[in-house]
Amino acid sequence: MGRVVGTELIEDARQRGRVVFELLPGDIVTEMARETAARIGIRLVDGPLEKPAALRTDGNAALRRALYRRGARWVAPAATTRAKARRFSKIALVGAGGVGGAVAHLAAMADMADEIALIDIAPGLAAATALDLNHASGITGVRARCTGGEDLSRVAGAEVIVVTAGRARAPGMTRADLIGVNTRVIQSAAEVIRTAAPQAVVIVVTNPLDEMTVEMLRATGFAREQVLGMAGTLDSSRFRNALAHAAGVFPADVQAITLGSHGEEMAPITSLARIKGRRLERFLTRDQIAGCVSDAVTGGGQVVALKKRGSATIAPAHASIEVMDHLRGARVGAVPVSVMLDGEYGIHGVVLGVPAHLGAGGLIEVEELRLSDEERAALHRAAEAIRGRLAP
Structure with a gap:
């Protein structure tokens, strides 16, 4: 049976440095995969392609090589390693409630950063969550150290800042009903982020998300590349x-x-x-x-x-x-x-x-x-x- 060739296979080919993707008989290529291949410069080629003939070694040469590898002078070549994802030096979370706490936990488990700083206006909440996560490291073995407190200056030095702070919706409310109260929250956070972490990428999660992303851009004065909304x-x-x-x-x-x-x-x-x-x-x-x-x-x-x-x-x-x-x-x-x-x-x-x-x-x-x-x-x-x- 043929494969369904989707965008994930094309992206995997690019990550492996390939410029040609071989299509075998029976393969089905999605429209999105074709568009992605054209955009990133990968050629889709009908196969099977002719493979180079395998090198053949006579028995005597194979035996000599096997005996040499058993000798004291033979050193195993270094194992090839695939490029790893970059680790952040520091992630800051403005808001340590349900979403912020969960983001901190997932980021720690994914070994994303050296430091994860949690900030929340509720006394003790961020510090307690950070301590709880550090206690778990004895089981999980994660390397990230978590810190927590109420002072927004903890965002200093962060490469990424995730803003989840703000009032959550209640039954019957729309996200737009939160504009007034959460705009003030975003503006307060943005004032500190602008001066303490001017190079950070800010991810806005606070609702209403698109409108709060606009407010974060206005209040920080950052370029559009630096402010993203998770939606x-x-x-x-x-x-x-x-x-x-x-x-x-x-x-x-x-x-x-x-x-x-x-x-x-x-x-x-x-x-x-x-x-x-x-x-x-x-x-x-x-x-x-x-x-x-x-x-x-x-x-x-x-x-x-x-x-x-x-x-x-x-x-x-x-x-x-x-x-x-x-x-x-x-x-x-x-x-x-x-x-x-x-x-x-x-x-x-x-x-x-x-x-x-x-x-x-x-x-x-x-x-x-x-x-x-x-x-x-x-x-x-x-x-x-x-x-x-x-x-x-």
Whole structure:
């Protein structure tokens, strides 16, 4: 049976330094894989390609080599090692509640940094979480040392700052209802970040996420490359989960991305979504696809309604880790994040969730996907809605 060649195989080929990808009889290549290969300069070549003949060694020569390797003078060659993802010197978390604490735990377990600093205005919360994580290191063996406190000056020297501080949603609230109170939180954090960590990449998680990313950009004065919003990563995960559940497959079998705003104007991109490399319509009806779209848009609200107090913590933490993995080179390819657009998709001067390539300094470039007219229109509606909510 042939393989389903998706973007992950193309990205793996690039990471291995290949410029040719061999397609074997029966292979199915997704449209997204072809677009990715064309963009990064990998040629898709029909195979099987003729392989060089294996070197043949006579028995006497093989015996001499075997005996030599057993001798005292033979030294084993150094094992080849693959390039490792970069470790951060320091990660700072502004907010040590449910999301911040989970991000700290996941970052420590992934050996992402030498130091993880937690900051929270609640007396003792950040210090207690840091101490708890350090106590666990005797079991986990992680190298990162965690510190905690209430003073925002702890962000000094951080390469990445994840901002989760702010009021969480209550049942019946929309993310937009939090603009007033959480804008003040973002502005307070930004004042310190601007002076104490001017080179840091800031990942905003506080809701309403797109609007708070705009506020962080305004208050810090940072370039757009340095300020990212964690949104599309989480929304795309919810969309993939919904599609997998509806189709009766594993989430790993699903490729799907969600763009637009982290709210009612969210735009799950159904035209490019694939299940086992095939279009959604091969597995799902139109009503089922529409239900999955709705599930992605309302996913956060579903968690809020069940918890009564507070919002989702685990999935947003994993999404934040995914963004940091792209920053440090542990993952390759485009990832959906909220960034300030400068003409991409025909949109200027507003933060919106789009696929982006990230590196050590933050944003490298926005990738413009081939969207349907309806999906492109949805992005423009989301941009106007965000502008409207931020208008004085």
